[in-house]
Amino acid sequence: MNRLVQSLPVALLECFRCDLGFWDACYTTETNCSLGERCYTGRGKAADVLDVKTLGCVKAEECEQETTVELFPNKTVFVMTKHCCNTPFCNSAYKSPIYTVLYLTMASLTTWKIAETSTGSK
Template identity: 40%
Template sequence: MNGILLRVFAAGLLVAVANALQCYKCDLGIGGLCVTSKVTCNADELCFSGSGKAAGVDIKTKGCLPLLACNSNENIPVPGMPNTNLFQITKTCCNTDLCNAAPGPNALPLLPLLLTSLTSLLMATVLV
């Protein structure tokens, strides 16, 4: 009997994990730069993209957001001044995997290329 319950629990867990939404995450992007990673949302969350302007500069954010907070505006206060807003960000939600836009520029893929190039130069110098 315990074996059957364990199998039912495992099957339910696999279905729950399979239905989890994957989104891009960027805590704070400035201008066109928003370095992203992938994140798995909780069951009651959707992917979101947020945008706003602070002092004429585009501000972006991405990630998971509770369903009740979707498609809303959030005022971001100036640190230490709770009654003064730095900027307002508009958060728009979507409900499919990685629907909150393509990843922004990411410097990590350049690192292996740089290391490979340096290693090749070093090997060429040693062999000559």
């Protein structure tokens, strides 16, 4: 009986993944989490202006934890909190094709301006 239980495959949680999105515009793919991981939606604000978002899998102990993310050496660009869930694709990204180009353009311009300010360029 033990052999039968041990040979059954373990179903891994499936989630959406987005490495970095702005507002609700996020290019997503599908991913399988590792054993013990949950789906998450990470939300934060860059330079107190730009809403950033990430999606993916995370260890359960990292859920609801606030972390700082640095894009430039010694410059904290944003603080993010990962909100977790544990059903397949529960971290779905809002998709609005009409506004995606606008959001990505605004995000690129804002990111460029933040980078310019951080490096001291004029």
